Amino acid sequence: MDITFIMTIFLIGFIGSYISGMLGIGGAIINYPLLLFVPPIFGLAAFSAHDVTGISAVQVLFASIGGVWSYRKSGHVNKTLILYMGISVLIGSMLGSFGSREMSENGVNIVYGVLALIAAFMMFIPRKRMDQVTKEQVSFNKWLAAILALLVGLGAGIVGAGGGFLIVPIMLIVLRIPTRVTIASSLAITLISSIGATAGKITTGQVDFYPTLIIVAASLIAAPIGAMVGKKMDVKVLQVLLALLILATAVKTWLGIMT
Numbered sequence: 001m002d003i004t005f006i007m008t009i010f011l012i013g014f015i016g017s018y019i020s021g022m023l024g025i026g027g028a029i030i031n032y033p034l035l036l037f038v039p040p041i042f043g044l045a046a047f048s049a050h051d052v053t054g055i056s057a058v059q060v061l062f063a064s065i066g067g068v069w070s071y072r073k074s075g076h077v078n079k080t081l082i083l084y085m086g087i088s089v090l091i092g093s094m095l096g097s098f099g100s101r102e103m104s105e106n107g108v109n110i111v112y113g114v115l116a117l118i119a120a121f122m123m124f125i126p127r128k129r130m131d132q133v134t135k136e137q138v139s140f141n142k143w144l145a146a147i148l149a150l151l152v153g154l155g156a157g158i159v160g161a162g163g164g165f166l167i168v169p170i171m172l173i174v175l176r177i178p179t180r181v182t183i184a185s186s187l188a189i190t191l192i193s194s195i196g197a198t199a200g201k202i203t204t205g206q207v208d209f210y211p212t213l214i215i216v217a218a219s220l221i222a223a224p225i226g227a228m229v230g231k232k233m234d235v236k237v238l239q240v241l242l243a244l245l246i247l248a249t250a251v252k253t254w255l256g257i258m259t
Contacts, residue, residue: 008042009035009211013218017063019245020164020219021187021226022233028056028161029119031215032112033249037256047208049105053160054207055215057097057197060162063219064191076184081177084142085149086192089163092153093193097200100158109257112159115166116250122169124243140175148174149189157197160206162190165246183230 016031035052039045047055100108148170149163156163167186171177177185201207 004042005039005044005211006214008039008044009214010218012038013059013215014222016059017219017222018226018229020060020063021223021228022230022241028060028156028159029116029165029246029249031056031059032159032161033252033256036109037252047211049108050100050206051208053097053100053108053158054201055160055212057160057194057201058207058212059215059219060160060164060190061194061198062216063223064162064164064187064194065223068187068191069224076180077188078177078181078185080142081140081145081171081175081181081185082188082192084146085167085189088146088149089153089156089167089189089193090196092150092155093157093163093196094153094200096154096157097160097197098157098204100160100200101204101206103158106257108158109253111155112161113250113253113257115155115159115161116246116253119165119169120243120247120250122166122173124247125173140177145170145175153193153196156193157200160197160201162194162197164190164193167193187227 012031012034016028016034019030032052035047035055036049039047103111149167152163152166152170155161156166164186167189168182171182171186172179198207
């Protein structure tokens with residue numbers, strides 16, 4: 001591995017993990033297209049879609065650990081949400097990650113593109129103001145949360161994601177959870193999901209360990225920094241940033257599929 005390769009992969013991991021900590025997502029929504037499209041720009045060999053899913057799965061695991069650690073004393077973590085959505089998303093992510101081995105590269109990219117478009121659409125849906133609701137006042141449909149988390153886990157497991165980029169808008173729009181509680185709780189749910197996805201990707205031989213180690217190193221540095229910044233930002237700004245990031249990556253991925 002030369003210095004250009006190391007620096008490129010490290011920067012990709014740093015950017016994705018910083019955003020994951022700041023916005024309560026696992027980072028795969030950003031790292032997936034970056035890993036696919038950026039290395040060839042610098043004359044480096046392109047990763048296959050399966051390589052990217054394996055690298056992303058491990059990166060999300062460590063980015064989520066950093067984010068959860070930073071939010072552990074925030075007072076915004078909802079344990080009931082984590083219980084119902086965490087168990088379901090873990091089952092789904094394991095099934096999806098094991099099944100992804102039999103899919104073509106284009107099939108994996110299509111799944112990612114569909115998930116990203118759904119997430120972008122959901123983030124632009126207007127919602128009733130819930131940010132004045134305290135953590136103790138939060139209520140939601142537990143079985144709906146569990147079913148949606150299972151479906152997210154299936155898709156996220158295929159693309160090596162923790163599913164945070166879908167879990168966040170589901171919690172905000174469908175379950176109507178306050179933004180601060182959503183960000184803190186979604187990181188824990190994403191961590192649980194990424195455990196299942198990582199286990200499946202490693203077991204099926206879809207992880208390239210050298211670039212993965214570089215991504216993980218970047219994650220451990222960037223995710224806590226992003227989480228600290230996120231706690232100080234206005235929640236409206238966080239929502240707009242997340243929506244724009246998801247939309248941009250969805251468009252880029254579909255352009256790559258169609259060309």
